[in-house]
Amino acid sequence: MEKLSTKYLGLTLRSPLIVSSSRLTSTLGHLREAEDNGAGAVVLKSLFEEQINYYVHAISSTSGYPEADDYISNYVHSNSVYNYLEMIRQAKKDLSIPVIPSVNCYTAKGWTDFARNIAEAGADALEINVFFLPVDRKKTPEESEKLYFELIENIKKTIKIPVVLKIGFRFTNILYMLDQFYNRGVNGVVMFNRFYEPDIDVDKLEIIPATVLSHEIERRYVLRWVAMASAQKIRIDISASTGVHSGQDAVRYILAGANSVQVCSVLYNKGISYLKNMNQQIAGWMDEKGFGSIDEFRGKLNYANYHNPDVFERTQFMKYFSSYE
Ligand SMILES: Cc1cc2nc3c(=O)[nH]c(=O)nc-3n(C[C@H](O)[C@H](O)[C@H](O)COP(=O)(O)O)c2cc1C
Incomplete structure (x- = not known):
């Protein structure tokens, strides 16, 4: 469907729907299924920074006699990194849609040279799934933010392919951070990742993971920032993620200004083939509203284009709350 085509990171996607990083993108079989059912691109399951560091250590220490335990763990880790490459x-041989590997990282140094191996393997872009959880009460926000900037500077020195940061929304000033990312050469941001959160089982008195799959109501944490960020003068591309459970949800994020939309939980619930339905839902909506291309409606309801942009700045809303009093 030509009319669903969109530009993201300078790549042409045949659909704005990207299968986001998860087990659903961890095998070639799954990647082919995503392509066969209309995905615009795939983001591979994240490789963890620890795995990369083990790998780099393993291939650089050829002269010593490491302890058996170290050797085995290095072998296991380096093997998984080798398999990833x-x-x-x-995937680049088999698929015609863009292939975007992902690295899950929590430090700014150490692993970044490895990004070159990912680029050399043929990746179309690199997504960096990054979150530095601020657990040290003595650290200032500036110190935490600096880690992002160091990371970007290291990566941009190393590779030429587009770099995307998959971030969380808990920054003091997200729009400021996006400007800083853009000024340092980041090509796109995924807004936002949905991290592991702890919950409590009151029967077993244990900490358990909070719900793993998202619900569509979680769009509420994302939409405002996509609408605000896409209205800025900077041209960082936006891939909206979290809470996309239908073609209509994808349309909502594109109307708010997203260049692409990532899907995960809905495909766990309904199968990868549900991508086909979602593309049809987007195309059906476009026909109904008379839009011939994604560009015709992207950002139509963002902060710059909506007739009443105040709605994006409101956090307390008398009328909204009064209907519940
Ligand atoms: C089981 C599972 C595994 C995931 N693994 C990763 C991962 O390896 N790297 C990553 O960046 N995001 C990972 N995610 C997050 C998803 O890519 C996605 O950003 C998140 O689920 C929000 O999108 P959704 O509402 O469509 O599910 C994972 C999500 C799930 C449910």
């Missing part, structure tokens, strides 16, 4: 190469 191999999957990128194979």
Whole structure:
């Protein structure tokens, strides 16, 4: 469907729907299924920074006699990294849609040289799934923010392919951070990741993971910031993520200004083939509203274009709350 085509990171996607990083993108079989059912691109399951560091250590320490335990753990980790690079190469051979590997990182140094291996394997872009949880009460917000900037500077020195940061929404000033990312050469942001959160089982008196899959109501944490960020003068691309459970949800994020939309939980619930329905829902909505291309309606309801932009700045809203009193 030509009319669903969109630009993201300078790449042409045949659909704005990207299958986001998860087990659903961890095998070639799944990647092919995503392509066969109309995905615009795929983001591979994240490789963890620890895995990369083990790998780099393993291939650089050829002269010593490491302890057996170290050797085995290095072997296991380096093997999984080797398989990851191999999957990128194979996916690039087999698929015609863009293939975007992902690295899950929590420090700004150490692993970044490895990004070159990912680029050399043929990746179309690199998504960095990054979140530095501020657990040290003595650290200032500036110190935490600096970690992002160091990371970007290290990565941009190393690779030429587009770099995307997949971030959380808990910044003091998200729009400021996006400007800083853009000024340092970041090509896109995924707004936002949905991190592991702890919950409590009151029967077992244990900490358990909070719900793993999202619900569509979680769009409420995302929409405002996509609408605000897409209205700025900077041209950082936006991939909206969290709470997309239908074609209509994807349309909502595009109307708010997203260049692409990532889907995960809905495909766990309904199967990867549900991408086909979602593309049809987007196309059906476009027909109904008379839009011939994604660009015709992208950002139509963002902060710059909506007739009443105040709605994006409101956090307390008398009328909204009064209907519940
Ligand atoms: C089981 C599972 C595994 C995930 N693994 C990763 C991962 O490896 N890297 C990553 O960046 N995001 C990961 N995510 C987050 C998703 O890519 C996505 O950003 C998040 O689920 C929000 O999108 P959704 O509302 O469409 O589910 C995972 C999500 C789930 C449910």
